[in-house]
Amino acid sequence: MTTKTNTTNTPKKLIVGWFSFTCSEDSTILLTEILNDMHDDLKQLVEFRYFKALKSKNELRDLDVAFIEGAISSESQAKRARTIRENAKYVVAIGACACTGMPSASRNKFVAQDITEEIGWYMKKFNYNDKVKKLADVIKVDDMVHGCPMNKVKFLETLFKYLQLFGVVEKEN
C-alpha cells in the first residue's frame, strides 16, 4: 500500500497516547526500536501527547488513539484505564498482557496455598484485585495487537489504519 501525506497548510497529526500497566514493557521497548528506523517519519505524522517513557510533560486529553500495554492488576489501574478511554476516540490493546492478561495474569491460577503470607500481604497492602484482567475486561477495546512483545508488522498496520482514518495520510488508488 502506498500513501501520500495530507497536504493542508498545517499538517494534521495523529494524536496518540502510549500507556503501560502490569507487564514487562517489552512493547514499549519495541516501539523505541521502531523509532530507530522511523523516528523522522513518525514525527511528521504522530503527536505523542502522552508517552511517559519518553517525556515528562504529558497530557491526557483529546487523544485520537490510546495504545495501552499491560494487564490490569487493581481497581486503581482499572479506574485509570477508564479515564484513558474517556479521553481517547479509539483504544488499541498492545501486547499479550493487554490482549489476553497473560503472562501477567499467571497468579489467577494460584490455589489457596500459593497465596503465601508474603504474597497476601503485598496484595492487601497495595490493593490488588483478586484476579488480573485483560484490558477488554475493563474498557471497550477497538483493536488488538497481539504478541510478546507486540507483533511489529501488525502494530504498524494498525497505526497506519488510524493514520488513514484520521486523514493524516491518504490512500493512493
Add this chain to the structure above:
Amino acid sequence: MHSGDITIESISKIEGSAGIKVVIENNKVTDLKFYINDYRRFYSQTVKGTPITAVPAFLSRICGTCSVAHLFASLETIEKAQGITITEQTKLIRRLAYNALMIRDHALHLYFFVLPDILGLDSILDIPDDGDDLGHILLHDSFDIKKLGTDLSEATIGAAIHAPLPTIGGMLRNPDPQKFPELIDRLEAVRPQVLRGIQTFYDWQESLVRDSDYIYLRNDKQFDFLEGNIVISGGPAIPEAEFMNFLKTVVIPYSESKGYLISKTKEDYLVGALARINFNKDLLHKRTVKDTKKYLGVFPSDNVYHNNLAQAIEILQCVDDAIDILKTIKITEEKPVTAPVRAGTGVGVVEAPRGVLYHMAKIDASGKIEDYDVIVPTSQNQINIERDLKHYFNENLDKPEKELKLNAEKIIRAYDPCMSCATNFLKIDWIRV
C-alpha cells in the same frame, strides 16, 4: 526555603513506575520515600512445579529491555543445578549476544532518557530537525547504535527481546557466520559515534557524590558480564552461590519492591556500570582503553552521574569485544549439551545492564522447579537511591521546587532503574512491619 511536602507521583523517562515523597520541616528533610509502584506478578510462585525447559523463556518476560540478562541468568542457574557445562562456542555466542544487549540497552537509557536532561529539553521528541544540531546528531547516532545492538542480537540469538534460540546447554540453532562480515563493518563504523557519546557524557558536569559501597562481578581474565566472582568494593572474591549470605533483605513498606543492605555493615550499596568501571577498568579491551584514556581518568568515582559515563564507555567495550569475537569465532554445528535430569540447586549471577542479577533454582528429581529466587539490580539500588535523594534535598533546599524535582528525576535516571524487574519476585526473610 521550603517546608511541606514535595511529591513526584510518577517519574518519567525510566522503565516502569516509581515516585518520591519528601517531607520538609524547618528547612530539613524529615522524611523521604522513594517508592516503586509497579504491580507484582509473583513469577517466583508461578514457576514452582514448572518443568525446567520452560523456565528461562518464561522468566525472560520479567523485563522487556534486559530480557536477555534474565534469560542467560536462568540458563546458567539451571545448567549448574543439572551439572551441565556449556561448550566454548556457546560461551562465545552468549558473550556476543550479551555485548549486543549492553549496546542497545545502555544506548536506550543514555540517549532516550538522559540526553534530554543534557540538552535542557523534556524529550527526544523535542530535538530540532536540524542536521547541524548536536542533539539531532546524537539522537541519530543513537538510532545507529541501538539498531546495531538489535541486529547483532537477532544474528546471534534470534531476537533482542525474548530471544528464542538460547536453550539449556546451548543453542537451538547456531548463528549464521555469513552475517558476521557486515556486522563487523558496522561495528567499526559506529565507533566514532560511540566516542561522540562518551565525550558528551564526560562533558556533562552534573555531580552528586556520596560515599557508598559497590558490588560487582569480576573475572580476573577479562572484562566480563557473565562469568566471575562477586566482589564488594575491592574485597575478597565471593563465589556466586554464597552471594545471598552477604545481603540483608529489607521490606520497604511503602514500596512494591524490597531493598537490600550489606549484611555485615548494614550499609547500602550500588550496583551497575559505575561499580564495574570503578573496579574493573583494568580489564577493559585494549582498544577501548586506548580511545578512552582521558575519560577513564575520572574513575574510580563516587559521583552517581558518572554511571552514565561508565555506561557510555561500556558500549565501546562491547563494540570492541564483539568485533574480536566475530572475527575469530568458528561456528560448528553442535547441539545443546544435555544431561540426565537430577535434583539439585543452582545459582547464576550475571551483570545485567543495571548491575548484579542473581537467580537461584532448586529443582526436584523430575526436573521441575521446587523453589526459585531472583534479586534484581534496581531492588539492590533502591535504598542507595533513596539515601542519595535525601542527601541531595538536604543540601539544596534553597533551590526552587521545580529545580529540586527535575534534579531528583535526573539522579534517579542516572541509576537507570527498571521497575518492571524490581517487582517481579518476592522471596524474603519475612519481617512483619
